Amino acid sequence: MKADVGLVGLAVMGQNLVLNIARKGYTVAVYNRTAERTKRFIEERVKSEKIVPAYSIEDFVNSLSKPRKIILMVKAGKPVDDMIGELLPYLEKGDLIIDGGNSHYADTDRRLKELAKEGILYLGMGVSGGEYGALHGPSLMPGGTRDAYALVERILMDIAARTEDGPCCTYVGDGSAGHFVKMVHNGIEYSIMQSIAEIYDLMRKGLNLSTEQIGSIFEDWNNGELSSFLMEISSKIMRWNDEETGKPLVELILDKAEQKGTGKWSTQAALDLGVPTFSMAASVFARVVSYYKEERQRLSKLYHKHLTLSESVTIEELEKALSLAYFLSYSQGIWLIHEASKTFNYGIDLLEVLRIWKGGCIIRSKMLDFLIELLKDSQDNLTFLNDEKAQKFVEERLDSAVKVSNFARSLAIPSPAINGCLDYLFSLTTDSLPANLIQAQRDFFGAHTFERIDKPGTFHVEWQPLD
Numbered sequence: 001m002k003a004d005v006g007l008v009g010l011a012v013m014g015q016n017l018v019l020n021i022a023r024k025g026y027t028v029a030v031y032n033r034t035a036e037r038t039k040r041f042i043e044e045r046v047k048s049e050k051i052v053p054a055y056s057i058e059d060f061v062n063s064l065s066k067p068r069k070i071i072l073m074v075k076a077g078k079p080v081d082d083m084i085g086e087l088l089p090y091l092e093k094g095d096l097i098i099d100g101g102n103s104h105y106a107d108t109d110r111r112l113k114e115l116a117k118e119g120i121l122y123l124g125m126g127v128s129g130g131e132y133g134a135l136h137g138p139s140l141m142p143g144g145t146r147d148a149y150a151l152v153e154r155i156l157m158d159i160a161a162r163t164e165d166g167p168c169c170t171y172v173g174d175g176s177a178g179h180f181v182k183m184v185h186n187g188i189e190y191s192i193m194q195s196i197a198e199i200y201d202l203m204r205k206g207l208n209l210s211t212e213q214i215g216s217i218f219e220d221w222n223n224g225e226l227s228s229f230l231m232e233i234s235s236k237i238m239r240w241n242d243e244e245t246g247k248p249l250v251e252l253i254l255d256k257a258e259q260k261g262t263g264k265w266s267t268q269a270a271l272d273l274g275v276p277t278f279s280m281a282a283s284v285f286a287r288v289v290s291y292y293k294e295e296r297q298r299l300s301k302l303y304h305k306h307l308t309l310s311e312s313v314t315i316e317e318l319e320k321a322l323s324l325a326y327f328l329s330y331s332q333g334i335w336l337i338h339e340a341s342k343t344f345n346y347g348i349d350l351l352e353v354l355r356i357w358k359g360g361c362i363i364r365s366k367m368l369d370f371l372i373e374l375l376k377d378s379q380d381n382l383t384f385l386n387d388e389k390a391q392k393f394v395e396e397r398l399d400s401a402v403k404v405s406n407f408a409r410s411l412a413i414p415s416p417a418i419n420g421c422l423d424y425l426f427s428l429t430t431d432s433l434p435a436n437l438i439q440a441q442r443d444f445f446g447a448h449t450f451e452r453i454d455k456p457g458t459f460h461v462e463w464q465p466l467d
């Protein structure tokens with residue numbers, strides 16, 4: 001009997017996705033570039049006859065029922081092109097390749113076009129939820145043609161996480177829509193993770209709380225409006241002790257944050273599309289600067305910051321500041337997705353995006369219900385801010401967030417994500433910005449012209465030359 005679906009790439013994500021698919025009753029053929037990995041997977045983790053190993057591309061492709069459906073879970077970038085190149089000679093028109101990795105959306109558009117010429121269907125699918133999600137139900141963000149999606153809709157719906165609103169999978173949109181949405185999901189993830197980390201920093205350095213105490217507070221918060229996957233894991237991390245030393249493990253982890261690129265790509269896309277994702281960009285830079293550990297160590301001995309301490313903050317104020325940061329991180333991301341959808345004709349339904357983020361994925365949170373409510377009230381409410389309920393939500397938390405920011409500043413504790421969120425909010429909700437001076441400067445040195453507030457038209461002044 002031929003397999004229902006094939007999967008290439010048996011690292012953590014691929015293995016778990018295969019086990020998930022097989023558990024739902026489908027037969028899966030598997031292939032990995034390095035045969036040893038396939039053997040180990042079959043020996044150590046596979047008990048079901050529904051998972052069939054293949055040790056050559058030809059055998060793998062021949063073991064699939066037609067039209068063939070092949071999921072790639074290999075490293076993003078060149079490996080995806082390499083695998084497509086290897087598969088292509090054995091595929092027939094109407095077969096489907098699904099790239100489930102974190103590919104850059106521009107690569108997905110290119111591959112879609114190249115494969116369409118060969119008559120091969122292609123989906124770029126965001127998969128979120130890490131290895132646990134892949135095994136127990138991820139949030140799936142497939143994009144491409146509807147025909148391609150129709151071929152695998154049932155399987156994807158079956159393996160996705162479920163909430164009271166249905167499976168966390170939807171046809172996201174045309175072209176690279178799925179990978180774009182997954183990329184921005186990760187951009188939001190960067191911003192929320194960094195915001196939590198900044199609040200943690202303030203708690204330990206500003207309020208002198210122990211790691212254990214912070215863990216209890218995070219646990220409490222996870223039962224309130226901050227209820228979310230990232231809050232839950234952060235509370236667990238705080239309570240995890242190192243076996244060897246008995247100390248909280250988090251205190252022993254080197255403060256150099258790694259990144260694989262999706263936060264940077266989101267920020268690059270935001271710059272290209274003209275969306276002010278202040279805190280997303282700041283969170284990428286926060287990881288970048290963390291990497292300069294030796295430089296930071298050296299300079300920290302050189303600079304003694306004699307600042308005037310601001311009023312301290314309460315736990316409740318910290319919670320409100322973080323809650324506002326969550327809200328504004330989603331706001332930036334949804335705006336970015338909307339702008340991309342318009343520019344690239346993705347046809348994305350933002351309500352569906354919010355719905356499929358409710359389960360399985362890393363940025364799942366209780367707040368998504370509130371955001372769905374705001375967007376349902378008005379589909380044009382892209383930043384969520386154009387609504388009385390949002391206005392009330394923001395105003396009730398703003399004072400606390402500013403106090404938190406001031407307190408952090410006065411302790412010289414960096415808080416780029418929290419401040420990025422505040423600057424995003426202040427910039428968007430300020431009638432007058434100093435961009436008038438920027439325009440004057442540009443006109444002064446480059447005759448770039450400016451508009452006026454008192455009359456229509458474009459103006460240029462022969463400014464006095466410099467002495």
Ligand code: NDP
Pocket residue numbers: 008009010011012013014032033034037073074075076078079080082083100101102103127128129130131
């Ligand atoms: P990795 O990103 O570490 O990729 C390893 C897999 O890619 C292995 O199967 C490896 O095969 C294969 N591979 C690497 N280079 C090539 C090549 N040139 N040709 C063929 N195969 C190649 O694995 P993950 O499971 O972590 O992730 C898979 C994809 O899913 C990535 O795109 C990742 O970004 C994405 N993703 C990962 C998440 C996670 O939490 N890890 C979450 C969501 C998405 P070999 O054994 O031969 O080296």
